[in-house]
Amino acid sequence: MIKIKEKTKAKEMSEEQEKLKERLSHIRHTIMVMSGKGGVGKSTVAANLAAALARQGYAVGVLDGDMHGPNIPLIMGVEGRPLMGDEEGNMLPVEVYKNLSLVSVGNLLQNRDQPVVWRGPVKHTMMRHFLANVKWGELDFLVVDLPPGTGDEPLSIAQLISQAQAGITPYALVVTTPQDVALLDSRKSVEFARTLNLKLLGIIENMSSFSCPHCGHAIDLFKQGGGERAATELGVPFLGAIPIDPNVVRDTDNGKPFMLYAMGCAAGMSFQRIVEKIMKMF
């Protein structure tokens, strides 16, 4: 009896693995946005990178890998839109814009205040489920927003993708602020990415400086230049700096990624240069 159960489980596992392989064969590149530190702008960068790529005509999916703090639905303006399924049992991503869709645990929750209380293995199963069962269609890019740190989520996602795509490892993008305490954690992310053999696109310094709207004087709230110094020391590309821009706060709260709706703002112009640098790497 136990042997039959084990055989059935093994069969189910190998079917799921085949499904995962098949699904990932329709995704050309995966970019994991990570940082050792919380609140440095990972979700902002992930959402706006996806928006910028979609605006250029690429087919883009966003996978919200932050299961305890799923912010992507709010940032992309689709909070409260439930994830739907089709008759064949596939999960359908929520459409944000033409060529741009997303999947987040946030779109599974009954209300925005509901906490997700899952341990590591449940989160791994959920991520595998998302990767194997979401019907994205053909994607040029899958952008993954990660929670802070080097724990379960980045590990699960990187391993699931690398195993299913037979050694094709995802790309990693590290976000930091210039402050020493953020840099210390972000350097860990670089080492983490190296340990997992992820392809490092580079480091982005966010919240780099703030220009006074009255006199234009630049104030370095979190210091400046640390991201570039860390990139040089660690031997990874420095992709650029994004200033602190009140437009980002407003657009984020309104669910309108600035790379779709307000590219001309200070953050948008810096971000555009970063996107151009990234695109040269593909």
Ligand SMILES: Nc1ncnc2c1ncn2[C@@H]1O[C@H](COP(=O)(O)OP(=O)(O)OP(=O)(O)O)[C@@H](O)[C@H]1O
């Ligand atoms: N360049 C910027 N200018 C102004 N505000 C910004 C900028 N980048 C991010 N923010 C704001 O900072 C806050 C944190 O950003 P975000 O949620 O993207 O960080 P995070 O690294 O994903 O956080 P967490 O670790 O909690 O997932 C948000 O309120 C966001 O709107």
Ligand SMILES: [Mg+2]
């Ligand atoms: Mg986040």
